[in-house]
Amino acid sequence: MIYLDDAFRVKVGLAEMLKGGVIMDVTDARQAEIAEKAGACAVMALERVPADIRKEGGVARMAAIAKIREIMKTVSIPVMAKARIGHFAEAQVLEALEVDYIDESEVLTPADEEHHIWKRDFKVPFVCGCRNLGEALRRIAEGAAMIRTKGEAGTGNIVEAVRHMRTVMKEIRMLTVLRQDELMAEAKRLQAPLELVQFVHDHGRLPVPNFSAGGVATPADAALMRQLGAEAVFVGSGIFKSSDPERRARAIVKANTHYNDPKAVLEASEELGEAMPGLDVRTMSESEMLSTRGW
């Protein structure tokens, strides 16, 4: 089974090390330094944060190599970078660059509307987004070593991340109470491989760490996602689109560690300036939604 071989364990191993942490989107070395100083456990290098991709439109691609390299040189924490869905050549370039993790991300413009990257061919680990358990298991079957909710990136609106995390966690809980002879039909319904459905049934969790992304903008957002079952959080536009990135980064790191302690989340929230401007997901058309990219 794929989740038992050494190569895969090493990929999942790094995801294990990132648990309980905050992974921050950064577009240059200066932002990466701010993130590391605030206590981020990793950074995600990209050309524009999702809020700007949303505003400016056009085709969003893998970040410029010089930028990623500069970020890798500046910080000692792991550096992730995004490749377009299905763009395995971008992923090959990122692997050659020796980034620590690749996010096959719906935030970039998909390169393939039918196929995701066959991630088992790579030595570098991948994280992929999902909206439900079936999608998570399909990505894991392709070789993803970390799963995150898609949420709705660049909106500063947590509603979609909540929907996706609740859906995944509920579907996991439901699987655990099924009888053995009901799993094949469930695999058919989820459109996921039986061996992974079996794993979730037996263990009550995904075979890889389960993080949250897409809309986290405040310390309370981070605490909410952790309490709903996320083992770590990604913060995209939420930090560098706010009025005081240093303080917000610090506050989200603090709230994320003490997510179960409302007084600590209160204390972290107290010193903050303006959050990023938010978008109402309900007024957005299907074509504006990033989370519907990929399947």
Next chain:
Amino acid sequence: MAVIGVLALQGDYEAHAAALRRAGAEPREVRRAAELDGLDGLVIPGGESTSMLRLMEYYGLMPPLAAFGGRKPIFGTCAGAILLASEVLNPPQPSLGLIDMAVERNAYGRQLDSRVARITDHQLGGGELEAVFIRAPIIRRAGAGCRVLATYLGDPVLVESGLHMAATFHPELTPDDRIHRRFLEKVAAWTQAEAR
């Protein structure tokens, strides 16, 4: 049953809690200085050492952790080993200084250099030891007070020094609990000695 704290600021603290439970101890998550009270020992898990360091600074945990280490056993893995060291390289950063050793961060390289190794040169008894190295550090100098319990490619990867133990790999990510048991034996010996 020994009550062992697991520093839960960031990292794979749940994997350590599960390993401690398997080895016969009662784990307890620690995020505040007050939560160190009543513990028989402490584990500092794997994760990102800079991230843990920041959180220790935010909550003033360095002095109470150093004081705890003066009285009780601490076991650190990977980032935990870095935090226990007296000297940290690549880049230099503050640490608790509870074990006289110099540790270089990310010394094998980036994630592509992470690996699972089978270690035969160890003093734990039993067969080979499976060691998961994730962006692992290397112990560049182990002080005179350090006893080397395992080596890999010529470098010490598991050391014991006074009350404390440090591994540059992740025994918590394998089902083999020999190393956690060894730590619990140290804790038991120390608790008995203290009671006398």
